Amino acid sequence: MLLNNPSIRLLFAGQALYWSCSMIGITLTSLVGLQLAPLNVLATLPLALLVLGNLLAVQPLSLFMQRHGRRPGLMLGAACGVVGGLLSALGVWLGSFVLFCLGALPIGGYQASAMYYRFAALEAVEETQKGRATAYVIGGGVCAALITPSLSLWSRSALDAPFVGAYLLIAVLALVGLLLMSRLREGEAPRPPKAGWAEARALLSRPLVRAALATTAIGHGLMVLVMNATPLAMNFCGHSLESSTEVIRWHMLGMFLPAFVAGPLVDRLGSRRIALLGGVVLLGSATAALSGLGQAHFLVSSFLLGVGWNLMLVAGTTLLGEGHSVEERGQAQGLMELGNGLVAACASFTSGALISGIGWDAVNLGMLPLLAVALLMLLPVRRRLAAG
Numbered sequence: 001m002l003l004n005n006p007s008i009r010l011l012f013a014g015q016a017l018y019w020s021c022s023m024i025g026i027t028l029t030s031l032v033g034l035q036l037a038p039l040n041v042l043a044t045l046p047l048a049l050l051v052l053g054n055l056l057a058v059q060p061l062s063l064f065m066q067r068h069g070r071r072p073g074l075m076l077g078a079a080c081g082v083v084g085g086l087l088s089a090l091g092v093w094l095g096s097f098v099l100f101c102l103g104a105l106p107i108g109g110y111q112a113s114a115m116y117y118r119f120a121a122l123e124a125v126e127e128t129q130k131g132r133a134t135a136y137v138i139g140g141g142v143c144a145a146l147i148t149p150s151l152s153l154w155s156r157s158a159l160d161a162p163f164v165g166a167y168l169l170i171a172v173l174a175l176v177g178l179l180l181m182s183r184l185r186e187g188e189a190p191r192p193p194k195a196g197w198a199e200a201r202a203l204l205s206r207p208l209v210r211a212a213l214a215t216t217a218i219g220h221g222l223m224v225l226v227m228n229a230t231p232l233a234m235n236f237c238g239h240s241l242e243s244s245t246e247v248i249r250w251h252m253l254g255m256f257l258p259a260f261v262a263g264p265l266v267d268r269l270g271s272r273r274i275a276l277l278g279g280v281v282l283l284g285s286a287t288a289a290l291s292g293l294g295q296a297h298f299l300v301s302s303f304l305l306g307v308g309w310n311l312m313l314v315a316g317t318t319l320l321g322e323g324h325s326v327e328e329r330g331q332a333q334g335l336m337e338l339g340n341g342l343v344a345a346c347a348s349f350t351s352g353a354l355i356s357g358i359g360w361d362a363v364n365l366g367m368l369p370l371l372a373v374a375l376l377m378l379l380p381v382r383r384r385l386a387a388g
Helices: 008-035 047-068 070-094 098-116 117-122 127-138 141-156 162-180 196-204 207-236 243-256 259-269 273-290 297-321 327-356 359-364 367-387
Strands: none
Touching: 008 047, 008 070, 008 098, 008 117, 008 127, 008 141, 008 162, 008 207, 008 243, 047 070, 047 327, 070 098, 070 117, 070 162, 098 162, 098 243, 117 127, 127 259, 127 297, 141 162, 141 243, 141 273, 162 327, 196 327, 196 359, 207 243, 207 297, 207 327, 207 359, 207 367, 243 297, 243 367, 259 273, 273 297, 273 359, 297 327, 327 359, 359 367
């Protein structure tokens, strides 16, 4: 599919570029924030504002693409990444925490557009290929996981002012992504006649849709919460930046390598079973994190965190497709991304305070009740289908 479908190939490459930008941000932003912020508890505020930018952009971007098509919408998102990278670099160069935070907002817009890559893939293939198309586009992040840690370490000291080069690199990678999206072919994206609150309420009244939204939102929120806290926790434990970068590399591999098997697994075993498997893997991540503070504990925990996120994202995305009509696709996808953004925003805003205030163990213990909620949301759907 990657070789024969130009749209899937472009989206795969665009995903790799976006996650390269994201990985640089994951590795460095909280550490730069710690240097620039007036208080330690504000160290993850730039990451939180990035998620807020995603949250503010996700619904308007969905409506924009419904009116004007995927290509201009995805190009607009990549342009936001260029602007955000330049603003962040300027903030680091001037030592301005406020400007550094402002740069995170448009990068959030880039993130919002990249989250629609998997939906664009659905519109570029036949019905029987949709699961694999979704998973393969998500799998573009494997390229980022393999090459970005080295780029991140190189770019932080590429210029005389530390870390400025890293954010200039984000701008360059986003610009390449913009050029790639300009070549994307428009797929068969239906444009619903209405996309108001009544339609949203109708979708949310369906247990299947609610379960799909909860699966991806909780999986994504937990990933953001723990991922944002990991570099700070390793810093507080005395681990080097090189060690943190290696942990993030394995986290990213965990996020994307399973995509090449998750799609076929969903087709064979069903979305609900794979969503439950993702929850079990996230539980394993918390268990590994609570077992110790060595680099190996962080590495195993972060890898399992990525695997669990991938399984829940692929399963939740395909589960959502079972719960709405073709005409409702745009509204349903917008609701899913809005839910993901809301939960991720809460996770980002609280991660710095949690890691500074109550510690690494508490952050991981906090995963347990949210995983229980995801399970409870899936059980009524299973009973209804069994009864049917």
